[in-house]
Amino acid sequence: MSLESKKKILVVDDDADFVESVSLFLEHNNFTVLKARDGSQGLKLARMEQPDLILMDVMMNERTEGFFTVQEMRRTPELAATPIFILSALYETQAGFRVKPQSSWLAHDEFIAKPVDMRALLEKIRARLGAGQAAGEG
Amino acid sequence: MTGCAGDQLVMLNCEDQLLDVVAALDIRDFLMASSGNDEECPLDVALVEGAVLTRRDEEKLNRVRERAKLLVAVGTCAVWGGVAAMDGGRDGDRARLLAETYGPTGAAYDSTPARALHEVVKVDFNISGCPIEKEQFISALSHLLNGNAPLFPQYPVCTECKMRENNCLLIEKGEVCCGPLTVAGCNARCPALNIACVGCRGPADDANTTSALAMFGEKGIPRDDIVRKLRTFAPMEGPGV
Amino acid sequence: MKILKLPKNKLDFFASVVQQFGEVHAPVEQNGQFAFQPVRRWSEVRLDYNRTILPPKKYFLPPRETLLQYAGDAGYVPVMEGLDKKIVLFGVHACDVYGLNLLDLVFAGAYRDPYYQARRRNAAIIGIECTPDEHCFCRSMRADFVEQGFDLFLFDIGDYYFTLVGTALGDDMVLATGPLFEPVSHQDVEEYKRRSARKREAFRLHVEIRDLPEIFEMEYSSDIWQGLGERCLSCGSCSMVCPTCYCYEVADEVQLGSREGPRARTWDSCLFATHALVAGGENFRKTRPSRVKFRFYHKQRGFVAEYGRPGCVGCGRCIVACPVKIDVVEVLNQLRSVQNVASR
Numbered sequence: 236m237s238l239e240s241k242k243k244i245l246v247v248d249d250d251a252d253f254v255e256s257v258s259l260f261l262e263h264n265n266f267t268v269l270k271a272r273d274g275s276q277g278l279k280l281a282r283m284e285q286p287d288l289i290l291m292d293v294m295m296n297e298r299t300e301g302f303f304t305v306q307e308m309r310r311t312p313e314l315a316a317t318p319i320f321i322l323s324a325l326y327e328t329q330a331g332f333r334v335k336p337q338s339s340w341l342a343h344d345e346f347i348a349k350p351v352d353m354r355a356l357l358e359k360i361r362a363r364l365g366a367g368q369a370a371g372e373g
Numbered sequence: 374m375t376g377c378a379g380d381q382l383v384m385l386n387c388e389d390q391l392l393d394v395v396a397a398l399d400i401r402d403f404l405m406a407s408s409g410n411d412e413e414c415p416l417d418v419a420l421v422e423g424a425v426l427t428r429r430d431e432e433k434l435n436r437v438r439e440r441a442k443l444l445v446a447v448g449t450c451a452v453w454g455g456v457a458a459m460d461g462g463r464d465g466d467r468a469r470l471l472a473e474t475y476g477p478t479g480a481a482y483d484s485t486p487a488r489a490l491h492e493v494v495k496v497d498f499n500i501s502g503c504p505i506e507k508e509q510f511i512s513a514l515s516h517l518l519n520g521n522a523p524l525f526p527q528y529p530v531c532t533e534c535k536m537r538e539n540n541c542l543l544i545e546k547g548e549v550c551c552g553p554l555t556v557a558g559c560n561a562r563c564p565a566l567n568i569a570c571v572g573c574r575g576p577a578d579d580a581n582t583t584s585a586l587a588m589f590g591e592k593g594i595p596r597d598d599i600v601r602k603l604r605t606f607a608p609m610e611g612p613g614v
Numbered sequence: 615m616k617i618l619k620l621p622k623n624k625l626d627f628f629a630s631v632v633q634q635f636g637e638v639h640a641p642v643e644q645n646g647q648f649a650f651q652p653v654r655r656w657s658e659v660r661l662d663y664n665r666t667i668l669p670p671k672k673y674f675l676p677p678r679e680t681l682l683q684y685a686g687d688a689g690y691v692p693v694m695e696g697l698d699k700k701i702v703l704f705g706v707h708a709c710d711v712y713g714l715n716l717l718d719l720v721f722a723g724a725y726r727d728p729y730y731q732a733r734r735r736n737a738a739i740i741g742i743e744c745t746p747d748e749h750c751f752c753r754s755m756r757a758d759f760v761e762q763g764f765d766l767f768l769f770d771i772g773d774y775y776f777t778l779v780g781t782a783l784g785d786d787m788v789l790a791t792g793p794l795f796e797p798v799s800h801q802d803v804e805e806y807k808r809r810s811a812r813k814r815e816a817f818r819l820h821v822e823i824r825d826l827p828e829i830f831e832m833e834y835s836s837d838i839w840q841g842l843g844e845r846c847l848s849c850g851s852c853s854m855v856c857p858t859c860y861c862y863e864v865a866d867e868v869q870l871g872s873r874e875g876p877r878a879r880t881w882d883s884c885l886f887a888t889h890a891l892v893a894g895g896e897n898f899r900k901t902r903p904s905r906v907k908f909r910f911y912h913k914q915r916g917f918v919a920e921y922g923r924p925g926c927v928g929c930g931r932c933i934v935a936c937p938v939k940i941d942v943v944e945v946l947n948q949l950r951s952v953q954n955v956a957s958r
Contacts, residue, residue, distance in 0.1 A: 274655065296655075302630035303655050306637060310652060390870060397871035515868045515875070524865050528850050528886050535854030535935070536677035536881060538668045540645045543937055553847040553937055579887040581847045581902070588847075588938050 245269045247277030248292035274304035293323040324349035374430045376423025379504035380448035416441040424450040427483040438494040445498045446490045452501040453575040453607035457487035503573035529577045534561040554580040575607045616779040618795040626656040636700030669857035685874035697732035705742045709927040712757035713857025741767035749930030751819040757927040771805040830915040843903025852932035853883035858925040
């Protein structure tokens with residue numbers, strides 16, 4: 236295992252302010268944060284860095300970019316099992332686009348509506364990864 | 374024989390499988406890879422690269438043929454004559470070619486028109502390619518060790534191009550692509566990278582050169598240009614063409 | 615059959631939601647041609663394509679496929695990995711859906727191919743309507759409209775896609791998207807009918823197939839095959855790109871220094887000299903003219919005898935792919951002694 240003791244989270248979002256605030260928050264809670272500003276950059280970074288978890292925005296250069304980036308990630312063997320949380324205002328801002336609350340998409344693990352409740356996000360991340368410091372061998 | 378040794382390099386580049394190769398075969402004579410070679414002992418299989426370009430090549434080849442139960446021609450030069458046999462090297466005036474290349478000393482060189490191995494000795498199997506494909510080399514060895522002839526595709530490069538869904542450079546860009554006439558096995562590597570096939574693996578068994586020439590002619594490409602391109606790696610006359 | 619409509623401007627949302635049913639593949643542009651690829655971003659998708667280089671058959675009968683691993687006396691183990699991967703083919707034309715239905719007759723009929731069937735089971739098909747180009751003759755081959763073989767089929771009616779729901783899975787897809795789909799009105803139905811009629815008129819290439827098998831019988835010794843045989847390069851392209859060509863060759867590889875290895879099948883073509891070569895050296899179709907003749911006979915006549923309809927779907931791929939411009943419609947019309955018909 237690497238000498239890094241912190242878990243790595245990749246944030247993929249074109250909203251620089253959001254990325255800034257969520258990064259600060261996560262770093263404060265002892266995570267290492269990688270940033271990408273769109274789907275292709277996110278994909279490249281994910282393949283190189285193998286993050287422990289990915290936070291993916293949906294509406295970037297195009298309004299469904301995040302969803303198809305997730306599909307591309309799942310096609311990469313090393314990323315097939317990486318937890319991915321989709322963070323999006325999609326359902327609030329796009330009239331008429333509602334997915335039944337119970338439906339689960341195979342590709343991603345959680346859907347979190349924006350604006351994001353940071354505490355709730357942190358809880359969900361911890362539930363997946365454990366606390367920020369490494370918990371010994373995995 | 375006379376060649377660039379590229380095919381031998383491919384053999385040595387088998388990396389992951391090199392140890393398996395060395396374990397499976399008792400290699401007695403491999404000048405490029407070893408300093409301790411037995412040039413006299415009888416052989417089960419002789420893998421011969423390069424074309425016959427000198428009298429010394431010819432003598433050596435004959436000796437190898439005598440020693441070996443099976444002789445495998447490795448690489449386009451050995452199978453077809455290769456670049457050494459291209460237009461001018463064979464039909465042209467050899468003496469003039471030597472003079473142009475080496476000057477007055479040219480006449481003293483042991484240099485004969487290039488010939489493929491089968492034009493000098495009986496060849497049992499062919500592995501063409503410039504250079505050969507690693508996979509075909511390993512496959513050939515595996516099959517030979519089991520007493521079987523290797524089974525290689527005889528169809529043209531077009532088939533492999535389509536299998537990997539390449540764009541067709543011939544039809545879409547009007548390029549002189551030798552794909553329809555060239556034997557597959559390379560997985561259409563060059564067209565996949567937008568480079569028209571140059572025919573380095575030699576002609577497919579069933580190539581229809583007459584029709585291809587007519588087809589290129591209809592595209593307004595001068596016949597001489599095509600012929601010269603097609604004869605780069607293999608003379609157009611020859612077995613199977 | 616349930617009929618709904620989907621607003622065109624919500625298509626990307628629909629495609630995103632449909633991911634839950636499998637990895638979404640759609641036609642994308644590739645240097646001026648088109649090919650089905652996994653979707654990386656929706657804006658790359660070109661549902662207005664005329665034809666893809668390879669038909670959807672590549673998903674169900676891949677160009678190269680390992681069937682099993684054999685190990686001498688230990689027997690063999692079928693290779694089944696990857697067969698359970700779920701995919702959604704988004705934007706399949708009617709001719710290609712028809713082509714898959716024909717392949718089903720071969721691989722999921724009397725002879726059941728478990729590899730083909732597994733892949734077929736795990737693929738959802740969303741069809742889309744198209745406009746014929748100068749090489750399309752699916753209407754002549756009765757493949758311009760399909761009643762089955764799709765989960766959903768989309769027809770462009772202006773601001774909406776008029777949607778036919780073909781299966782329970784298609785229905786699940788509609789339900790999964792919540793209120794994206796709307797009921798159709800009478801005007802929508804009228805628009806669908808209008809556009810259908812317009813499409814029917816748009817075909818420029820026609821061939822009569824009704825008594826084609828009999829014409830083939832009568833023209834068995836026609837001179838036409840000699841000329842075609844001299845032109846054909848045996849490059850294999852027509853067979854590779856054909857939605858219903860399914861001939862394959864099976865060969866064993868062996869691992870170095872052992873007596874075990876994979877048995878794999880790869881696409882073959884009856885135009886290859888080795889296709890009808892059998893052990894002992896006999897070749898039933900040694901000459902090229904005989905092989906060209908065979909391909910036409912099998913596709914337009916032999917298949918009829920076996921399965922009740924021609925194997926050709928009129929997609930035009932072979933016409934586009936042939937380097938020496940052998941054109942199936944020209945050939946058929948020549949056999950019928952019809953003059954002056956060209957697809958170019």
